[in-house]
Amino acid sequence: METPLLLLGLELRCPPHLFNTHSRPSSSLSLPALSLRILTSTAATISTAVVESPATVAEAPRSKPHSNFYLKRKSAISEVQRSSDFLSSLHRLERVLKVQDLNVILRDFGISGRWQDLIQLFDWMQQHGKISVSTYSSCIKFVGAKNVSKALEIYQSIPDESTKINVYICNSILSCLVKNGKLDSCIKLFDQMKRGGLKPDVITYNTLLAGCIKVKNGYPKAIELIGELPHNGIQMDSVMYGTVLAICASNGRCEEAENFIQQMKVEGHSPNIYHYSSLLNSYSWKGDYKKADELMTEMKSIGLVPNKVMMTTLLKVYIKGGLFDRSRELLSELESAGYAENEMPYCMLMDGLSKAGKLEEARSIFDDMKGKGVKSDGYANSIMISALCRSKRFEEAKELSRDSETTYEKCDLVMLNTMLCAYCRAGEMESVMRMMKKMDEQAVIPDYNTFHILIKYFIKEKLHLLAYQTTLDMHSKGHRLEEELCSSLIYHLGKIRAPSEAFSVYNMLRYSKRTICKELHEKILHILIRGNLLKDAYIVVKDNAKMISQPTLKKFGRAFMISGNINLVNDVLKVLHGSGHKIDQVQFEIAISRYISQPDKKELLLQLLQWMPGQGYIVDSSTRNLILKNSHMFGRLLIAEILSKHHVASRPPIKSRSEPKFRST
């Protein structure tokens, strides 16, 4: 709910024209970026020199006594920080405190979580014109950690266009968006900033890249961003290689990860434990334990000691590679190193074993873990419940769910879903309802899985209308519907004579932009015809005629001729014919007799009769007689003229006259 609102908010609050300024940042403002670039891209000797000089400058004042004014400012800062009514202290010390002093206080408020004070101070600084670039960047950083839209509001409130494209401020707001998982809006804003004249630096790009790590489609986006670097004169640094490697790893691109490691070595950066961790993680996708072992050897040879993350990741590789004996050994190593104090590595192994069909071995890890008193938040139980369900041991799964409910007060969505699933599979209606109530009470927002589990269960319990309601709910919450489940629901709704509900499910599926299987059109068509929802049936036919079988089209055509909306009869016939379907005589007969019984539709009858010969159709003799008998209603002359065309058309063409010769005898 919050996401779309926020995204919309961004667009509303950042109309493009605000960014279309052509002002450029002053040269002094881009200096920090320049010095960073020097720091990161030059040889170690130079960078040492650059780093050392500010350090000596900073130490210099210590030998000299501080000026009176400096000491006054210092004490003013701490007075405001400690004051119970800081606004009045501020008012009193207004003349002493410089902008940078206020910034110090602002950051202090941010670090100690005094949000209200931070906002008040920021407002005060704005009102008194004591505001700088640092004020904005710090304020956005701290506010954004709690409230992104407020941070965006602050960013948008910056009156000066050139300040708005200050790289520090831009990095700060972009980082806020990334940290809140709003990569799309982040990229949008970034593009606007660039158009406004922002000169992004290495940190800007790294911030954006960090946003690509855990999103789907993050890899191509990252590659695109990396492609922009040369154009902006930016060299990748060690941190950026770390980010990029993490992206490769989370997308299973191990070859690309290897290439980046190679490239960074060539550029003179030596990989650290983070770089190696990501490379190792990239091997976990295919469970490439051979490469993982080689990597561990290389890493140790250059003196890096594997840490908890590294060893846990290695465990993941072994599990994925199906090396369960070595996984158990490694788990023991983690235990003795003190790296298995929480349930995570046990969970990984249990899950891997259960997915490999080794339920008993998973169970033994689970019991082992419980016996050791490993700290658990309930995930281990949840994995075990899933494992039991996977092996269709629903009674045990249900028992363990009960157990989890009493042991763990707090349940997250995944745990709730797992228990819900267990109760559904075991057919425990009461418990299912209890879980739903629990979710409601804890204000847990159901996800795709929750809906899927419930719908499947309701269908199983023949609560088809409830399943339908839940599907509507699922759809309205923006979740993708699954075809197989919908198809089953459509079938059952058809059976219980709920054709409009069935059609609504069909439409939700159809308009969620996916290609759906051919049989579904046919299935819904039968339901609609049986339910006499012929106008809806017509829509299905019109859009999918090519995918529907001839007998079903025929069935539809006849049903429509008999009781479909008379004004649509000609359209239906044209659509059927246009799809390549050969309309049979019976359909024309029914249509025409209906027209005759409703003289006010005579125009439609004339249109139909005029249309038929051109498509190779003629009326049969009984229909012809019927028309002639009623021709006074249409004008005898006109009817005679039209029917004469039917007569001509009824004669076989010259070519086919010779056919009987071949066919007979």
Next chain:
DNA sequence: GTAGGGTTAG
């Protein structure tokens, strides 16, 4: 006087 990186079970 401001901004940036790695692993994790369901």
